[in-house]
Amino acid sequence: MTVSYPHLRLRRTRTADWSRRMHAETVLTPADLIWPLFITDGVEEEPVASLPGVSRWPIAGIVERAKEARDLGIPCIALFPNTPHALRSDDGREAFNPDNLMCRAVRALKDAVPEVGVLTDVALDPYTSHGHDGLIDAAGYVMNDATSEVLVRQALVQAEAGADIIAPSDMMDGRIGAIRAALESDSHINVQIMAYAAKYASAFYGPFRDAVGSRGLLQGDKKTYQMNPANSEEALREVELDLAEGADSVMVKPGLPYLDIVARVKQAFAVPVFAYQVSGEYAMLEASVAAGAGERDALVMETLMAFKRAGCSGVLTYHAAHAARLMGA
Ligand code: PBG
Incomplete structure (x- = not known):
């Protein structure tokens, strides 16, 4: 016998707040958030005009943000x-300087706030x-294998500085395996890899x-290495390859317009998926709030919940601190 209206009324469980909470299929907590932060070599906080509410921070400011993250859960x-322009070069060698801005920040963080x-x-x-994101040849083509070798050196200086998760965002073929092998042989066996798969x-x-x-520097576009937004079968192949090469978790990027990819990846592989x-996306949400088109707190929480519902283990979001504060309220 199938139960149907009027015996079945799906609105019944939505009547009161306690019941809506009790029947929630998905939960969102501060532990679901990863907070992206920009570092400057300068001494002052530098607001980023196209990201209202987001700044580049000097290393001391990054340490403060990490304490804030810790306190918010x-x-x-x-x-x-934001590497000083004088240190940028054709071959990007500053990436594997053990004293670059990134490595100095990591050391300061692991010294002051090791629990984050x-x-x-x-x-x-x-x-x-x-x-x-890589080395280019005379025609401007990003060379895969030569780039991978540099990425390995970059990953190693980061691990040496104390990074907990190495997240390759370059989309070269084979780089996850190369980085994993280097971390294993360099005794960083517990350093995780989250692949921007x-x-x-x-x-x-x-x-x-x-x-x-x-x-202002980018010549051309990144279409010869980043994926075509038209594709999703290919996303599954990318994820499969990165997992086979030793990724501990995988990422889908961007987020909201690609939740179908998150759901497919989660279903196909049952591994930790981040978005x-x-x-x-942040700028779009803030602009809509500024235009009076929506309510900021509600928009932020709804978008983050959507990531969880789609199957994410967590979300990298510039709204992380704000969202965590809302959850604590
Ligand atoms: C660099 C990188 C990018 C982002 C994260 N890592 C930019 C790009 O690929 O051009 C984008 C993150 C964002 O837009 O918030 N490889």
Whole structure:
């Protein structure tokens, strides 16, 4: 016998707040959040114009943000350096300088706030004079295997500085395996790899490129290495490959427009999946609030819940501290 209206009334359990809470299928807590932070070599906080409410912080400020994260129950922060332009070069060699801005920040963090996880991005775009994530040949093509070798060196200096999670965002083929092998042989066996496995060539990264100072430098686009937004079968192949090479978790990026990818990946592999609610998504939400089109707190919480519902273990979001504060209220 099938039960149907009027015996079945789905609105019954939605009548009172206690009941709505009791029947919630998904929960969102501060432990679901990873907070991306931008580092400056300067001495002052530098607001990023295209990301209202987001700043680049000197290392001392990054340490303060990490303490804030700890106090809010946010488990992990993600770091992105705005490398001084004088240190950017064609070959991005500053990326594997053990005393670069990123490594100095990681050491300061692990010294002052060791209980907060530190995720470091592996890719060359904050270090190259052409703004690409890898090494380019004479035609401007990003070379795969040569880039991988540099990424391994970059990952090793980050691990040496104390990074807890290495997150390659470059989309070179084979780099997860190469980095995993290097970490194993260099006795960093417990350093995790979160692979930006399905990373799309997206128009939503603009404000991030302002924040790390690569927007004006980028020659051309990243379509020969980042994925075509038209594809999802290919995302599954990317994830499969990165897992086979030793990724501990995988990421889908951008976030909200790609929740179908999150759901497919989670269903197909049952591994920890994270999503990056990227800079353009943050800017879009803030612009809609500024235009009076929506209520900020409600929009933030609804978008973050949507990531969890789709199957995410966690979300990288510039709203992390604000959202955690809302959850504590
Ligand atoms: C660099 C990198 C990018 C982002 C994270 N790591 C930009 C890009 O690929 O051009 C974007 C994050 C954001 O937009 O918030 N490889």
